[in-house]
Amino acid sequence: MIKLLENLDRRWIFLAMALCVSVPILVIGLTGVTFPETPTPLAEAFFAEVDRAGEAKGRRANVLIALDYDPASAGELSPMSASLVNQCSQRGHRMYFISLWPVGPQMIDDSIEKVIKRYYPHLVYGEDYVNLGFKAGNEQVIKVMGIDLTTEFRTDVEGTTLSKIPMMEGITSLEDFDLIAEISAGYPGSKEWVLYAATQYDIPLVSGMTGVQAPQNYPYYPTQLKGLLGAIKGAAEYEFIVNEYIRRSRLEELLVASGLDPAVAGPLADEPAQIPAWTTSAAAASMTPEAKADLIDAATGATPGEFLEGQRRMGPQLFAHLLMVLLIILGNVIFFAQRRRGGSA
Amino acid sequence: MSSSASEPMTSAQRAIWAIVCLAIVLIVVARSFVGHGMGRVYVEPKPMDFVAEVTTSPENASETSSSWKQLSTVEFDAYVSANGYEDTISWVEYDEVPPRAYFAQEAAGGGSIILSWPRTIGLWLAAFFTLAIFSFLYRDNPFYKFAESVVVGVSAGYWMVVGFWDTIVPNLLQRLAPAFSKDYLTPGMELPPGGFDTTNLVFLIPLVLGFMLIGRLLPKCGWLSLWPLAFIVGTMAGLRMVGYIESDILSQTKETVIPLYVQGENTSSTFMMIWSTIWASLAQVLLVIGVLACLVYFFFSVEHKGAVGKTARVGIWYLMITFGAAFGFTVMGRIALLAARVEFLFDDWMWLIDPMQQREFVTASVGLLF
């Protein structure tokens, strides 16, 4: 066995890597089934912070969403922004999009197209979400926004003056936001938002970032950064939480709509798997067949591809990483076996 | 370890071949059950029609400036039927659209979206190149050699073109021949007041040096290229010397001037406070020790013996940990690159998977969210 491994043709390793990456992509792509994520505290904190935004003031939360990245890092980050917008839309937050990166507006449009226009068509531009576009000046923009937002942003991306945009009423500075959610791929990004927004004014800040950046930003959690998503792993975890949340709240809506007592609907919605069985039970006797169909679909239907990107990408990642670990172990097994036999290493 | 074309096939190679072929067969089989067609690119034509528009300035009727006005197709046809194709410019731009849109159009019966042959061929070519490069992992082969030659040729040409349009034109021609550049190359540029900015004459230096550089191509003139070379190395040596001392030596030293004692944040209990203080202070101590130890490692004057040797050894430990960590963190990104290429093959080319719903118009899931 060892003998065989010692002169192992490295093309076997290549083959293994190829399979570790392509098979998961293929399987996940065909079946749409992804790995269960076990969310880390960082991702859960991120979700919770977005969820609780504005509760204190007992009104719709104003969430400032800063997408500071470019297509190059979209692979890692766009799943984050998609799920973020998804959660905010479902939760009924008001979304204010800005970007400190020149190509950021493109990313903003993507998430608006991909999520809001497609899955939340009832949301109205100017009332539920607004795109303030790109502003040059890096951290200076943040500094000035902290005092007077209108100094930097006078119109939205289409050139409409802010005073004409309903949801801008009462928004004069960063302090008027209940949460800053920021997705960044470098400078200016998380660090600048932490230093000039979160630290200066007492506004909760959550941030998603590329793997390269994450190490430098960990120290800010949980004091200045209330939540942190690192690389595709963080994206996948957050995605997972959000999708669960969406499914649950949809079910609850439907159940309540079908005249069920919220007190009952809540616990029921926690168990999507039980729904099909439940619809046949006596409790659901009053429901119309269509309502039941919707309910079952909502409970068991697949999540759209947009909201599984991160978890899909995790498939190959996971296997590849395990392969690497395995290879390192294997290499050392061989090494020590040789040493015992006094063979040259 | 590797094999050249001459070697006979080993059993290992046969086995690898078998597995690869099997995999390909499986994919093709899967392919035949999924989707409709593969590797097609659809585009939507967008006619661009312009007519010359002569405007006379209000002050003085003799002053006329002509500009181009874009017309809608209808307006343009009307204009043409009236004045013919005199001073008009038209072309058609093609915007890529997801196949979904084309299928929808077909279902609805007819529309402007068409199959783009150039892009479709391109897509298949791209897929071929991707596979050709990967084939190198197995062994060197004609496909790889072909791909290799293509990438060398294309990229050499590519960078030459970019060098001309992005460097020579804006940095040299626009400065030394503004009028010419505006008329023929970069109409969008602003002419300097008086048509020419004399301070730009300094750019004659790189012009002359540049031609001296090319002199190398002529026999007997090789030495000419040494002057620009000397100029480049000299200026850059000076610049880098100052730059590195300022940005690396000073700033890195500055970063390292830190207190070895810091209060911990966690104040939930006295124990935790003391504990986190120790933890945080330890980090600072280790950091400073590390920097100094590594500096000792780089020390050239003294042999790594005795105390110096021990310290240097600690330095090596730090370096090794640094390298290990960097390696681990880099792996993630590299895997993502490979995943992206594989997704290109399976999604864009084979239409085998459709994670982003580029081709199905309605997904089963939409029921979940509206």
Added chain:
Amino acid sequence: MQILTRSIPLFITTVAGIVMILSAFFPYTSDWGKFAGQFFNILAAFAFVLGGGNLLKLHLKKISDQRPGWAYSGVVLVCFIVTLFVGLMKIGAYPNPTYPSVHFGGETQGSGSMFWWFYEYAFKPLTSTMFAMLAFYVASAAFRAFRAKNFEAILLLGTAFIVLLGRTFAGVLATGWIPPDSAFSGLRLENLSVYVMQVFNTAGTRAIMIGIALGIASTSMKILLGIDRSFLGSGD
């Protein structure tokens, strides 16, 4: 000849270098560095002609000598010349809507132009696939090189191991049981890898950077003093 090929170049090097160093300290000359940068870019662009000429010479020679694989040289030449031509001529590039009458006004790489086609369907897939090959080499390197030969090697592979594991849920499971706010939370893999990054990685990188800066400083000195001049062909 000696003067033209040796003395003058050395003189140029020294003078140019010293001027650059001094200019950094006087506000009125502080932007000379920028000029030098632009000059270099222009020279580098001229150098492409040199490179292209060399490329042609090399491959034409291969073809005329009928060396093994000369057909591939043919491929190189064809690809090179075609790309160059369609790029410089902006074949098929859409004109700039504001100035439709100026042919060269259009975007060089605007989608739809032939140059764009070459970029999109040859340049991009080829280079990014080459880049993607790294995933395979990383694996084979890990298998071959990460062996616990000595303490240093153990540190290297140990760290890589921790970081890699920390990125899979296997790692999270391994240390997930440690309560996040306990005294030993620092041992949780995610915290551990952060600690490694902050302390050891920072220290190592910092020392390396300082060392490099010193190396560069003395190399520049040697160049300006004319001690190190092998790039001018007057090596020791």
Added chain:
Amino acid sequence: MRTSTIQTTLLATALCASAGVQVVLGSSTTSWLAPPESPTNLVANDLPWDGGGTVQIDWTASATPEDQLKGYEILAHELSVTPREETIETDEQADQAAAEQTESVLEGEGIAPEDARRQAELSTGSFAPAPADPSEWTSLGIVPATQTDYQATGLDKAGVYVFKIRAIGLEGEFSAPTAASGEIRPVAAFFNGRKLPLLVTLMLIASAVFAFIVLARRGMPMRIRKIAGLAAVDEAVGRATEMGRSILYINGIQDMDDLQTVAGVTVLGHVAKTAAEYDAKIEVPTARSLVMTAARESVQSSYFSAGRPDAYNPDLIYYVTDEQFGFVAYVSGMMTREKPAACFYMGSFFAESLILAETGNSVGAIQIAGTANPSQLPFFVAACDYTLIGEEFFAASAYLSGQPDQLGSLKGQDVGKILVGIVIIIGVTLATLQAITGSDSLEAAVNYLVNVILGS
């Protein structure tokens, strides 16, 4: 006291700012609060020792408590030169300040000739008056109420400016602005004094290197430690000769503007010389045509000095393509076909490092790498037989040449390292004592060290 800086270069931003102010004014009419007290003692000074275009502004905080202020707005106005008779007298304070200003400028900085002319013009004070209405002034931005100083940057070196400050209440209502500051011209200093520490450091290191080079020439023995990678160079070349295979030398993928490439060319010279002596074939594909030019010169002279000019073949040193991965594709293909016995990677490398090293390893070549790109060192360390880490790589040429003056330069580098070490130890000691005792004098000392000596 923190000092913030806000770019005022963009006129657009300025316009936004003033317009933004209008919006706020509109909303402020609804406020019931009385306008806050205005700040006092506004003093503006041209920042000395700078490249011009920066003005330092200080003021005393408004009587209104910080928590009732949104911040201070800095207003600027660029005065336009006009014939004397049109000028209307500005208030004494401004005149006085202007006079002081002229003084301070003339003393503070070694004024360049053109500035002297400007100063003359400045002292005549022949300017159109600044508009009374603050909204006609340009807002440079708003700073938090905690702040009582500000640096206006990006001003026109030739322009003349006056400044005002006004406080903004929580509801966006403005205090009365302060009286206009003196007329400031943000001139450039002749010598940038803030770079003095940098100059000193540069001098120290340069003179250390220089001194040892001179000493070495005087015949002072230079003893330096061995570096494994360099001892292996001859071995590698010898091996290639025995096996009758070629030597592959990659000089990084950067151009001659990167000193790593220059160092690589120097090392190439030595390797080529050894190769010439052993009569081994050395092949050098380059990713930049300038590097090709330099490499040819270097190798040719090596063959000459090895006494085998006839063996030099320029066609073995050739340009491939500037494209990183195009180059890699070619080189790795070439490696598998020609199977070089020894591979040298000396220069600036990026992602391709591992591709090259792994391919080289697969053809069983002995590999020696040297680079100063920290991000790539792990891969070379993992996949090559010997790796020159960072500074070692720059030391390589000196080692290989074995010339005393070259070795001297290494001693110079060591002096640099000692300097850095001493500064760090002193600084850390001070900082630690300060953290424990919390003494202000120590804090001042640390700040001086960090911000003045090291923070240029």
